[in-house]
Amino acid sequence: MDDLRKQWRDLVTRYCIRYDAPAGDHCWTPELEMASRGELQAIQSEKLALAYRYLWQCSPFYRRKFEGAGLRHDSVRQVADLTKIPLTHREEWLDDQREHPPWGTFSPLRQQDWLERGWMLFSTSGTTAAFPRVFRHTTFDRDVWTYFGARGLHAMGVRPGDISINCFSYGTSVAFWGMHYSLNHMGVPVISGGGANTERRILFIRNYQPTVLMCTPSYCLYLGRAMEAAGAAPAESSIRLVIASGEPGACVPATKRRVEQLWGAEMHDHFGCTEVAMPPLGYSCTHQVARRDGPVETHIMEDAYIAEALDPETFEPVPDGRPGILAVSNLYSEAQPILRYVMGDWITITTTPCGCGRTHKRAVGGLRGRNDKLIKIRGLMFFPATIEDAIRSIPEVGDEFRVVIDHTHDMDQVYATIEPADPACQDGLPNLERHVARALKGSLGIRVDVAVVPPGSLPRAEFKADRLTDRRAKLSAHPNRSAP
Numbered sequence: 001m002d003d004l005r006k007q008w009r010d011l012v013t014r015y016c017i018r019y020d021a022p023a024g025d026h027c028w029t030p031e032l033e034m035a036s037r038g039e040l041q042a043i044q045s046e047k048l049a050l051a052y053r054y055l056w057q058c059s060p061f062y063r064r065k066f067e068g069a070g071l072r073h074d075s076v077r078q079v080a081d082l083t084k085i086p087l088t089h090r091e092e093w094l095d096d097q098r099e100h101p102p103w104g105t106f107s108p109l110r111q112q113d114w115l116e117r118g119w120m121l122f123s124t125s126g127t128t129a130a131f132p133r134v135f136r137h138t139t140f141d142r143d144v145w146t147y148f149g150a151r152g153l154h155a156m157g158v159r160p161g162d163i164s165i166n167c168f169s170y171g172t173s174v175a176f177w178g179m180h181y182s183l184n185h186m187g188v189p190v191i192s193g194g195g196a197n198t199e200r201r202i203l204f205i206r207n208y209q210p211t212v213l214m215c216t217p218s219y220c221l222y223l224g225r226a227m228e229a230a231g232a233a234p235a236e237s238s239i240r241l242v243i244a245s246g247e248p249g250a251c252v253p254a255t256k257r258r259v260e261q262l263w264g265a266e267m268h269d270h271f272g273c274t275e276v277a278m279p280p281l282g283y284s285c286t287h288q289v290a291r292r293d294g295p296v297e298t299h300i301m302e303d304a305y306i307a308e309a310l311d312p313e314t315f316e317p318v319p320d321g322r323p324g325i326l327a328v329s330n331l332y333s334e335a336q337p338i339l340r341y342v343m344g345d346w347i348t349i350t351t352t353p354c355g356c357g358r359t360h361k362r363a364v365g366g367l368r369g370r371n372d373k374l375i376k377i378r379g380l381m382f383f384p385a386t387i388e389d390a391i392r393s394i395p396e397v398g399d400e401f402r403v404v405i406d407h408t409h410d411m412d413q414v415y416a417t418i419e420p421a422d423p424a425c426q427d428g429l430p431n432l433e434r435h436v437a438r439a440l441k442g443s444l445g446i447r448v449d450v451a452v453v454p455p456g457s458l459p460r461a462e463f464k465a466d467r468l469t470d471r472r473a474k475l476s477a478h479p480n481r482s483a484p
């Protein structure tokens with residue numbers, strides 16, 4: 001069994017090509033980034049077959065799951081065998097940790113590995129206090145994660161010579177811990193803005209001239225407006241790249257335009273998930289963010305992950321170009337090599353060539369939103385990001401808005417509250433209401449009641465925003481095939 005653990009680490013290490021090259025050089029790996037589709041699939045097959053055997057022997061949870069599906073120790077040898085493996089759902093994870101506290105039996109990690117090579121414990125925020133879902137990672141995981149993160153940052157345009165300011169909290173969430181180490185690996189210094197308030201971060205930007213800003217899309221806008229209120233122009237600051245995560249904003253065209261104009265910077269998207277795909281599962285490239293002819297398409301790092309789009313009802317894979325919900329298999333972790341984990345976000349995958357030369361598949365428009373956030377009104381379905389795009393596409397409207405969906409007079413009704421962008425704006429408010437209502441009708445296909453309130457009335461989102469409240473009884477979470 002120990003031999004298999006070592007084999008797995010050795011295989012993963014073998015594909016960390018150029019890990020030890022001089023700073024900067026190790027981040028561009030054409031052998032992997034520009035591998036043919038066949039070569040990528042061969043790498044995935046080799047990693048998947050060993051990950052399967054590693055889990056078969058070292059993860060009691062997966063052994064039970066594999067045997068329950070009638071699989072043998074050698075049933076998975078290549079990517080074509082992937083669909084033999086049963087899907088893993090979030091609830092199973094929670095049940096496993098409840099039944100086998102404190103770690104559950106998911107992870108192949110033994111206590112002795114944790115004591116010898118333990119790096120950090122992470123947890124998600126969305127569970128009960130008694131059973132927070134926790135994830136252990138080893139220093140081996142940290143190093144591999146660092147390597148993939150640096151490749152993602154390179155694709156986003158980060159280079160030695162940059163200075164970064166990271167406004168994510170350095171807490172028990174995985175968010176941006178990996179990026180911190182990746183930046184160090186690239187020779188890029190990090191100003192940790194995690195524990196600082198907005199005033200202090202503005203001071204950091206002014207005094208220490210960082211060129212890369214890392215935060216949520218909501219906070220990009222919040223911080224930029226706070227700088228303006230303090231008499232400074234974000235577009236004239238040292239920031240040249242905004243790397244956003246935690247919300248779909250960088251792939252919402254109107255939000256991306258706002259942030260890029262506000263900061264005079266390129267805005268990139270970057271996503272992952274705590275359970276299976278620590279960033280960068282998805283990352284934009286400089287070619288995609290420069291596009292003005294369609295949505296940003298974020299690359300999926302395919303030598304690190306296998307991403308599948310599944311039909312939400314049958315859970316069968318859907319062809320490229322069709323929307324489905326995302327399931328991910330991790331191909332590198334010592335502690336969490338989870339296979340076919342259903343993240344639940346809507347994704348449309350394409351493998352058409354990208355202008356940057358990378359051959360890895362892409363998510364059209366990034367992650368569109370979780371299946372349970374899909375809104376269904378009068379037979380139409382859309383994501384909150386569609387509303388955000390429609391409202392923020394109107395320059396006269398401020399950054400903040402709120403939307404309430406209610407069921408009154410036997411009908412679903414949508415109410416939007418907006419602010420004018422110009423604090424001095426007193427005239428023309430009825431026109432603004434009509435303008436926004438027209439934009440929403442055009443995007444959603446339904447009438448929306450719009451109300452304008454004075455600038456500054458709506459609460460400001462400092463981290464991640466939930467601008468939509470659905471007061472109706474919960475509707476079916478499963479959309480039909482014509483969804484997004």
Ligand SMILES: [Zn+2]
Pocket residue numbers: 285286287288299354355356357358
């Ligand atoms: Zn690209």
